[in-house]
Amino acid sequence: MAHATIYVGFTVPQLLRGASRIFPTSRIFPTRSALVVLRHSAFCYCTVNGTIKSKRKMDHLERxxxxxxxxVISQAKVxxxxxxxxxxxxxxxxxxNKDFTFKAGQWVDFFIPGISVVGGFSICSSPGLLEQERILELAVKYTVHPPAHWIHTECALDSExxxxxxxxFFFDPQPGDSPVKLVLIAGGVGINPLFSILLHIADLHGCQEGKANGYKMGTAKLYYSAKNTSELLFKKNILGxxxxxxxxxxxxxxxxQQSSQICEELQPHVTEGRISEKDLEEHVSKDTLWYICGPPPMIESLSKLLSNIGVPRNCVFFEKWW
Structure with a gap:
């Protein structure tokens, strides 16, 4: 599923950290033009993207x-x-490749031999899984877009x-950063980067137990909306x-749009209807960060809602899926 990212027009006023490491690009695939990147805070990169109008639908690399x-472009095997x-x-x-790293919430350009179109898929696993087992996970919805179509129709074990x-769009706190609470809001397959963040939060809580030093993670609240419970991805993992x-x-x-009976295990955690102002207003505080990922109309609606209930704009980060 190709995607594009749109961000609020501001940056978080925190100390600039060191620039990311840069590695030589593989000769197997074409390179993009050099990008100028400002890195702001441990929590996320914020950029201002202008609106681009075109009669032709832009692909992932253009967006x-x-x-x-x-x-760095790294080889991977399914x-x-x-x-x-x-x-x-x-x-x-x-x-x-030990130089391949990512932050919870980021995506990958997905290169398939023999297919010219490059896919764009958010990572749904934690950075910790990559560090420990050199494994990364993606959850891809079926579409006719060539990379997604290939994954659903041709991809097999040992495919390269x-x-x-x-x-x-990511959450990557450092030991010296002030503790924050997180509210994560997902729509449909927009859960992917937020599930990665949630798994990273779990790792931070696990590391925090029994240690005096390190980052002190606050609470995390996930609101996840889908048409019905069968389309709620990772639900068993989230309950765990x-x-x-x-x-x-x-x-x-x-x-x-739930038409069937909700299973007993999920019932205590399921609400029929959209995420509302009443659901979110109790979480407004000066030390809360809001991460949202989903379809553009959902993002726009929730951004207005959060503004109406007094959430500062510099505490809201979002990624739109197309």
Missing amino acids: TANNFRQE CGITNESETVKRLRLAIA VALRVGGD LMNAFPGKITCHFHVT
Whole structure:
């Protein structure tokens, strides 16, 4: 699923950190023009993207031309394929290159041998899984777009692809940063980068236990909306995180077109109807950051809602999926 990122027009006023490492690009694939990137804070990159009007639909590389990208392109091998839902496949990719890294919330350029179109897919696994096992995961919904279509119709175990990390939407706190609370709001497959962030939060809580030093993670609240419970990706994993970190990680699922009975395990956590102002207003505080990912109309509606309930614009970060 190709995607584009749109951000609020501001930057977080925190100390600039060191520039990301730059690695030589593989000769196998064409390079993009050099990008000038300002890195702001441990929490996210914020850029201002102008509106581009064109009669032709832009592809992933064009939409994200102004976003941060690493230079390194790494080979990857498919080591697992499962059906996350009726329309979404979850890929496990083994990556041997030790220089390949990412931050929770980022995406990859997805290069397929023999296919000229480059895919853009948000990573749904944690940075910790890559560090420990050299594994990265993607969850891709079926479309006729060539990269997504290939994943659903031709991809097999041991298929070889190549990946390049990019994106300005991520959560990556450092030990010296002030603690924050997070509210994550997802619509449909927009859960992918937020699930990566949620897994990273779980890792931070796990590292925090029994240690005096390190980053002190605050609470995280996930609001996740889909048409029905069958389209709620990672729901069992999310329930597992809530059980593992009670009070620290919580989730409310919202369904808008549910026709079947909701299973007993999910019932306590499911609300029928859209995410509302009443749901969110209790979380407004000066130390709360808001991360949103979903379809453009959802982003625009929630951005207005958050503004109306007094959330400062510099505390809201979002990524639009197209």
